[in-house]
Each structure stands twice: as C-alpha cells, then as structure tokens.
Amino acid sequence: MRSATYASVAVASALIVTKLTAWALTGSVALLSTLIDSALDAAASLVNLWAVRHALTPADRDHRFGHGKAEPLAGLGQAAFIFGSSALLLVEAVDRFAHPVAVTRGEVGMGVMAFSIVLTLALVRYQKYVVARTASVAISADSLHYAGDVLINGSVIVSLGLGMAFGWTMVDPIFAIGISAYLMWNAWQIVTGSLDMLMDREMAADDRTRIKEIVRAHPDVLGLHDLRTRLSGQQGFIQIHLELDAQMPLHRAHAIADQVEAAILEAFPNAEVIIHQDPAGIQETHPDFTATTPAP
Template sequence: MSALTVPPENEKLMRQATYASVATASILIVAKLTAWAMTGSVAILSTLIDSTLDAAASLINLWAVRHALTPADHDHRFGHGKAEPLAGLGQAAFILGSGILLMIEAVKRLFQPEEVTQGLIGIGVMVFSIVMTFALVAFQKYVLTRAKSVAIAADSLHYSGDVLINGSVIISLSMGMFSGWTFLDPLFAIAIALFLLWNAWSIAQSSMDMLMDRELAEDDRSRIIAIARSHPEVRDLHDLRTRLSGQLGFIQLHLELEPQLPLVRAHAIADWVEHAIEEAFPNFEVIIHQDPAGLRESHPGADDLP
C-alpha cells in the first residue's frame, strides 16, 4: 500500500494551531513584562517566565509540526512523525528549567518579602492573559479532535495550566492588596513552579513512550485481534506489533491461515483484514504476513502470544 499522509484539512489545522500558539505567547510576553515592571510581583514574574518559555516551546512546535507533516521519502520510509515527540522533549526541558529557576526565586522572595505595587494593573493583565490563553486552548482542543498531534497536545497541556496559573496570580495579588499578606505572592509562585515541574514530567513521559515505540493500549490491541479473528477463514494470529509516529501509526501482525489455501485466496483474506483494521484505526498503516496455521516462527523481541 502507499505511504500514509496526513489529510490536507488536518495539516492546515495543525499549522494554524502552531501559528496561533506563537502569536499568543508573544503578545502575553509583552503584556506580562509591562505588568511585572510596574508591580514587582514575583507571581507575575513566574507567569512571564512561563510565557517566555511557552514562546520558545511554540517555536519548536512550529518546526516540529512542519517537519512531521513532510511526507515519507526515500530516506524516511516511515515518515517524519518522530519530530513531534522530539519537540515534546524540548518543551519538557524548557518547562523543567523554568520551574527550577522560578522555585529558586520564589523561595528567596519568601524569606525576603517585597510589597506588590499597582496590583490592579497586574490583575487586569492576568484577566487579559486568561482570555487570550483560553481562546488558544479552545482552538487547540478543536484541532486535537481532528488531528492527534503529540506536539500540539503537549502545547495545549501547558497552556491549559497557564489558565490556572494566571487565575492563581489574580488571587495572590488580590489577597496581597487587601490583606497585606506579602508572603502569599511567593507561596503562589512556589505552587506554580511545582505545577510546571509536573507538566514537564507528563510531557517527557508521553514523548518518550512514542520515541521508544511503546505499544498501543491493551484495549486497542484487543480490538485489532478481534477484528482479525472475525474473518471466518482466519485460524489465529501472532506477533502483533504496534507503534505510533506522530499522528500516524503502524500495525504489524502474522495471520494464520489454512495451509493448503491458494496464494490468491490468502492474499484476499489478508486484504480484507487489512482494510477492516484500517477502518477501525484511521491513519494507521497495516502490514500483514500470512503463515500456515500452526507454524510459529521465532521473531526476536516478539511475544509468543498476540
């Protein structure tokens, strides 16, 4: 079968999502830099650092998505989808660094508190940030319903966290203004830093799963087995292997058929199973090898059972 390609409408949506992400991060950097200069709030500084790293991560995503959408070629027969989890690891590294730096600054400010000035300006900027970020996340979620992009999913994950972060800064500034509890500002910053570190771990874990060719979930593997066995002439199957590469996936298996079947008939059965699996798993390429029933060849790294 021909190499899989991403549907044109999905490709367009993915590109638009990366452009929207870079634009949003750039606008928020300018707004938060102004707010931090006027208020001196370490909580606002934490969101400024986060937005700066968002911009860097979004630029990496823009490159990764453009590269991942490049069709398979002579040197990359399985496509370029691994660019997406590589970008995810880059994002995780950026977020990890920002979390550590923010934690250091927040702990320092906890023991050397400073009064936040012009808190209303900071609150206004945070409200603006929430509106901008919420609109971006909503668009990213829509794109993810059409295109299962690891890079955009990682981007959406930490932008979703930004909505909560910006909300927590509003609470911090409000309580600091009206109660005089200056220790709340660094405490909220520490909580944000911990959230960033958790985000970094989540993104890195999902990216590593794809880079290391982790199998699909057991439910998905069970569906594949059930579909293959649903053909009345399929005796069994073995050596089922699955993996993801960006939006695209690959399924390989060995069908066990009656030993005396003509090659033409065996080919027709394998085609039927292939198309049935592809209908259930869009954007997956299915590779099937036919074996005489009862013959179990040894394949390094493959389980004896499906």
C-alpha cells in the same frame, strides 16, 4: 495543524508583552512566574511549529517511515526549557521569602491575568478542534499545557487579591513555588510521553485489543500472533501475522489480508498496516512479551 502552531506563537507573544508590562508595574513574583511560563510557551510553540512542519513532511528515500519522531524530539527540548526556567523561578521565590517585597498596583496584574485567561481559553478551544480532526500529539500536548496556564493565571489573581486586601506578602512567593512545581510536573509528563514514542512503546492496551477483535472478526482468519504496534508522531505502525487455512490459494490469502487491513485502517486511519500470512497449524516459536508488555 500548522494554523494551530501559528496561533500558539501569536498568543504567547501577545501575553509576553502584556505580562512583562504588568510585572514591571507590580513587582509580583507570581506574575513573574506567569511571564516565564508565557516565554516558555512561546519557545515551546516555536519548537512545535518546527516539529509539526517537519513531521508532516511525507516519507522520502532516506526516511521511509516518515518524520513523525520530530514531535517527541521537540517535546524533550521543551521539557528541558521548562525544567531550567522552573528552577530559576524557584530560586527567585525562595529569595522573596528571605526578602519580602510588597506587591504594588495589583489591580493591573489582575486585569492582565483576566485578559490572559480569556485569550488562552480561546486558543485551547481552537487547539481541541484541531486535535479532534488530526489527533496530533504535539498539538494535544501544547493544548494541555495552555489549559494548565488558565489555572496558573487564576491562582495569580487570587495571590494578588490577597496581597492587596490583607497585605500578605508571603502569599506571592508561595504561589510562585506552587507554579514552579506544577511546571516541573508538566515537563516530566512531556518527557515520559516523548520517551515512550522514541522507544517505540506499544500502543495503548485498548487499541491493541480493538485490533485483535477486528482481525478475529473476519470469518476466514483462524488465529493471529506477533501483533506489534508503535507510534511515530501521528503515524501509527501495526504489524500482525494472520493464521489461515494451509490449503488456501495464495491469491485468496492475499485478498483476506487486504480485507483485514482495510478493516484495521477504518478504525485506525493514521496507521500503516503490515500483514504476514501464516498457514494455521504450523508449530513455530514466537516471542513471548507477557512478562513486560501486553501479550502479542
């Protein structure tokens, strides 16, 4: 995970230098939009570097549940940068409608975009390899953002090509507006995902169903209730109450809970599982979340 964050910072830095040079030579506002995006990538990658390093810090005396929420906190910071820069880009693009500027030396910009696509594709491939091994939320979000950059860079090539071939000066700001809208949408996705994690949103319905299936598969488990789940960075937390034979010895109930815990951890290796044993048949009132969240 750390190596993936280092690779992101290195790639973003290289692209900033090349795109800054190309924008100075061409004056393309669409190319300027990708330069801003690369600057955001560098800032986001630096934030991710900090977040990943902090999130991987083991639980300590003051943070018994670990430091996983550093990832969504970093995500909110990234989203703020993206929203602000997208707004500035939108203003610049609208100004170009009022004061069109012909793009010069478009072949330089097209070459830079082609270089950017190759470099970004290599980074995305490595990030996907890391995500497959670690399931990191931060690296996964970063990878999605860079994957979108490939499309953005491709659109700039089209914009520059049309401007050079037909002299369509309006194509450049139109593409810039489209890129700005895409960046804002991307930022909103980051915000919603980060808030879900910070607000302890339940794990996906499929994951909860899988947990229930694992628990009920044990022959000595008579039922379950109060399943509660949440995510904190890579770390998942699963709490559940098992219903067992009321006459069962405590050491046997403890052994069954350990077996169920092991089965859940096999399916969710990055989770911390807390199991409470209840005697079956006891009439108790349990929270009903069916109106707002998946049934417990």
